[in-house]
Amino acid sequence: xxxxxxxxGNELLLGYTLDTNSTTLATGLADLGIxxxxxxxxxDTPDAIIDAVGSGLARTxxxxxxxxxxxxxDDLTKQAVADLYDVPLVLDREYLEQLRARFAxxxxxxxxxxxxxxxxxxxxxxxxxNRWGTAPGLWMEDQRGTVxxxxxxxxxLRGLLEHxxxxxxxxxxxxxxxxxxxxTLRTTGVSESALADRLAGVExxxxxxxxxxxxxxxxxDLRLTAWGLQPDQAEEALNRGAARLVEILGDxxxxxxxxxxxVLDLLRHRSWTVAVAESCTGGLVGTRLTEVAGAxxxxxxxxxxxxxxxxxxxxxxxxxxxxxxxxxxxxxVRAMADGVRSRFGxxxxxxxxxxxxxxxxxxxxxxxxxHLAAVAADRHRTLGRRFPGGRAEIRRRSAQAAxxxxxxxxxx
Amino acid sequence: xxxxxxxxGNELLLGYTLDTNSTTLATGLADLGIxxxxxxxxxDTPDAIIDAVGSGLARTxxxxxxxxxxxxxDDLTKQAVADLYDVPLVLDREYLEQLRARFAxxxxxxxxxxxxxxxxxxxxxxxxxNRWGTAPGLWMEDQRGTVxxxxxxxxxLRGLLEHxxxxxxxxxxxxxxxxxxxxTLRTTGVSESALADRLAGVExxxxxxxxxxxxxxxxxDLRLTAWGLQPDQAEEALNRGAARLVEILGDxxxxxxxxxxxVLDLLRHRSWTVAVAESCTGGLVGTRLTEVAGAxxxxxxxxxxxxxxxxxxxxxxxxxxxxxxxxxxxxxVRAMADGVRSRFGxxxxxxxxxxxxxxxxxxxxxxxxxHLAAVAADRHRTLGRRFPGGRAEIRRRSAQAAxxxxxxxxxx
Numbered sequence: 001x002x003x004x005x006x007x008x009g010n011e012l013l014l015g016y017t018l019d020t021n022s023t024t025l026a027t028g029l030a031d032l033g034i035x036x037x038x039x040x041x042x043x044d045t046p047d048a049i050i051d052a053v054g055s056g057l058a059r060t061x062x063x064x065x066x067x068x069x070x071x072x073x074d075d076l077t078k079q080a081v082a083d084l085y086d087v088p089l090v091l092d093r094e095y096l097e098q099l100r101a102r103f104a105x106x107x108x109x110x111x112x113x114x115x116x117x118x119x120x121x122x123x124x125x126x127x128x129x130n131r132w133g134t135a136p137g138l139w140m141e142d143q144r145g146t147v148x149x150x151x152x153x154x155x156x157l158r159g160l161l162e163h164x165x166x167x168x169x170x171x172x173x174x175x176x177x178x179x180x181x182x183x184t185l186r187t188t189g190v191s192e193s194a195l196a197d198r199l200a201g202v203e204x205x206x207x208x209x210x211x212x213x214x215x216x217x218x219x220x221d222l223r224l225t226a227w228g229l230q231p232d233q234a235e236e237a238l239n240r241g242a243a244r245l246v247e248i249l250g251d252x253x254x255x256x257x258x259x260x261x262x263v264l265d266l267l268r269h270r271s272w273t274v275a276v277a278e279s280c281t282g283g284l285v286g287t288r289l290t291e292v293a294g295a296x297x298x299x300x301x302x303x304x305x306x307x308x309x310x311x312x313x314x315x316x317x318x319x320x321x322x323x324x325x326x327x328x329x330x331x332x333v334r335a336m337a338d339g340v341r342s343r344f345g346x347x348x349x350x351x352x353x354x355x356x357x358x359x360x361x362x363x364x365x366x367x368x369x370x371h372l373a374a375v376a377a378d379r380h381r382t383l384g385r386r387f388p389g390g391r392a393e394i395r396r397r398s399a400q401a402a403x404x405x406x407x408x409x410x411x412x
Numbered sequence: 413x414x415x416x417x418x419x420x421g422n423e424l425l426l427g428y429t430l431d432t433n434s435t436t437l438a439t440g441l442a443d444l445g446i447x448x449x450x451x452x453x454x455x456d457t458p459d460a461i462i463d464a465v466g467s468g469l470a471r472t473x474x475x476x477x478x479x480x481x482x483x484x485x486d487d488l489t490k491q492a493v494a495d496l497y498d499v500p501l502v503l504d505r506e507y508l509e510q511l512r513a514r515f516a517x518x519x520x521x522x523x524x525x526x527x528x529x530x531x532x533x534x535x536x537x538x539x540x541x542n543r544w545g546t547a548p549g550l551w552m553e554d555q556r557g558t559v560x561x562x563x564x565x566x567x568x569l570r571g572l573l574e575h576x577x578x579x580x581x582x583x584x585x586x587x588x589x590x591x592x593x594x595x596t597l598r599t600t601g602v603s604e605s606a607l608a609d610r611l612a613g614v615e616x617x618x619x620x621x622x623x624x625x626x627x628x629x630x631x632x633d634l635r636l637t638a639w640g641l642q643p644d645q646a647e648e649a650l651n652r653g654a655a656r657l658v659e660i661l662g663d664x665x666x667x668x669x670x671x672x673x674x675v676l677d678l679l680r681h682r683s684w685t686v687a688v689a690e691s692c693t694g695g696l697v698g699t700r701l702t703e704v705a706g707a708x709x710x711x712x713x714x715x716x717x718x719x720x721x722x723x724x725x726x727x728x729x730x731x732x733x734x735x736x737x738x739x740x741x742x743x744x745v746r747a748m749a750d751g752v753r754s755r756f757g758x759x760x761x762x763x764x765x766x767x768x769x770x771x772x773x774x775x776x777x778x779x780x781x782x783h784l785a786a787v788a789a790d791r792h793r794t795l796g797r798r799f800p801g802g803r804a805e806i807r808r809r810s811a812q813a814a815x816x817x818x819x820x821x822x823x824x
Contacts, residue, residue: 013448014592015438016624016635019431022453026427036425038460039453041434048450182426193483193524193546200526213484214423215565223423276695276716282702283688283695286716290694293770293803300719301726304688304698307712310756314713314726344722358705389544391705393567 001173002035004056008067008077009152010043021066021150021157028161032170033179033228044068049080053147057084061145064165067152069135071115081140081147082122089120095127095136102134125149128164132156137164178228183238185245185253188219188404195220198248209241217393218259218400251411259403260288260295266410267298272347272376274406276302277315277340279327279353280370284399303340315339328353328365330382333373341375348376348410350402354387356394370398374406381409413585414447416468420479420489421564422455433478433562433569440573444582445591445640456480461492465559469496473557476577479564481547483526493552493559494534501532507539507548514546537561540576544568549576593638593646597657597665600631600816607632610660621653629805630671630812663823671815672700672707678822679710684759684788686818688714689727689748691739691765692782696811715752727751740765740777742794745785753787760788760822762814766799768806782810786818793821 005025011017019041026036037060042048049068056063068077082089096119103111118135121127128137128148133156138149148165150157187195192215199222203211206224214221224241226234246253254262267274276285276299283304289295303314308327311317316339317332325331336351354370361367366386373382383405387397417437423429431453438448449472454460461480468475480489494501508531515523530547533539540549540560545568550561560577562569599607604627611634615623618636626633636653638646658665666674679686688697688711695716701707715726720739723729728751729744737743748763766782773779780799785792795817799809 013438013451014442015435015440015448018435023427023430026425028427030426036427037455038464039425041451043449052450180426182428191524193527196484196526197524210486212423212486213482214429215482217567223428225422225426278695278698280702281699282707282711283690283698283714283716286690286695286718287693287699290692290716290718291804291807295694296718299694301716301722302695303715303726304695304702304713306698306702306708310713314715314755343726356705389567392703395703
């Protein structure tokens, strides 16, 4: 089964509102094996709504709309759908009473007259009770197809989707209906094109799965998707596909978790602890590690050593070493890592120092130059990188590279 | 002038990726007075791309696409647009050389063969140089209309939009076309309904501007918008409106910058420095401060003291004090702030300790309990808060509250 989503609202087209509803809908529907084949966003104008919903119906016979169900003048969805089905809007007395009761219950005083219009629905439509707001969802269906109208307020949409829409759709597609299922394997430190080269020809092994490359600042995610398979067949194909990718990529693939979580698990497995010493990342590596609940058994803390004098005073980096090699060097990050490990009494440590820009670059060490160190037990590793992008990007890439460096050191 | 956006990618329809690019495009275009009249998201299939781009061209004569320009098999945008314009893909030798040079410059070794396809462009298209990645944007134009193809990676899209697309469009629409302009004033620590009460009736003073309340984890932004005014009239109205809001809200409004930037400016103005001592935020306050370029003259660093023993060893918090009051208490955060200030030799300091959850809550100190301290010169302030939400939310709210506490202490 496939359907289209039509989201309605000027604010979406003006860029003031991020369309999170589409994501909510798509993930909920994918879970039932229903494929969203197109999403259209139109302004609050009757012609645009009728055109988008009408062509969606013609293509798939099933459209879900969001937005335009409120009590104000610019809420035009119901009228547009009524026009499309060639029926009038009629007052649903039962819903009107429910609305009045709801206002009383919330202690908001008598219901404003403008809300009365919310009880007007296209003739033949079924109202879907909205316990999270005042506009009911509406289910309109005849031989031309089905239009489900949902409110645009994210919380109301989520409530209606979960309690009213998905249960009805589940009944329609059945429990052993074919589903779309995905699995993501994450990589970092290898470019999209290098991955593509290494995975060239693997599509035949992966069939019937599809493989997508999703590059981001922090690496490239590989997403395997099973389309239209029975749930257990999908799981089996995904297990097989994931194993094949891991076989080819080895340690370049770190699974489906956040990298910080992977690093913490590797350390916890050895009963080891880790401290951080951060210059250009300014606390971002610590932030990444402590985003993971339960990090405290592995991570006691660290030092943000943004100024050189702090690198000396709090991390025992010798002034002569800083003088000789500069703050952005293998020698300095190694000393920072050793210093924080010794001060914090941990088994492992990572350190980062770099030029995040926009100022501070030199010919020898331009903006983007970052040195990283990882130490664990009696082993250590240092690395100089040159990252592209602006300040925020260089910092995010640096934190990710620092965590990955420690991960690889622990695996070796 | 109006145009349509077509975003391309299975991952958008599967709900795995939030479409932030559309927001970036719409706000940039609105600034030039260009209206986005429709947005369509289609899967990575040639027919769907051709249909959506073709009907957008028929309706408005101008379409911007995002996504599907990468080096892999599922990147089909160029071929689809070439088919639509009935031209072949041809190799752009100049761009190929630029690509090779870019790979060499980044020290990534020889360019993988799969990147060669990125230099193939529809005949007649103009490549838009992409300094943020490897896929060029493409500008295709003839008597049927214009299609501008942009990559789907948000950072690359932003770069190309700002440096290549908007300047070309600005030339086309002229400089005195009516525009929509917005200005945002930010608040934190005051609820949306409290702000609405204090601003009741202000709409008449603000006309012809509209006022929107945009609540977020970190506070409530107030957005003033001028619709369809000449650029200088819009600016004047926004200046007047912003002044009126500041008059009413006083210090509760901190301007239009990031709060960390405001705090750094206040400190810099006094030639003061600040250090941070972070427990539950794990480096997030340091991260916020160092996101701002040039923070180093004010911020030498800090200590992430996640474990109690680090609070003792690195921040000189007495063991008896921790024993008596617990790590999450006014007494402890005050001692942490004093400790980091003294160790780092700064004029000011902030400290945070709390229960970010999901575990670790008690009846007396449930998840969300956070204590904050700020010290500056001979003054200090401590505060206990109980924040709603999950772990990530509590941490973000805590970092924002810590910065705001220092801001208010500096203003008093």
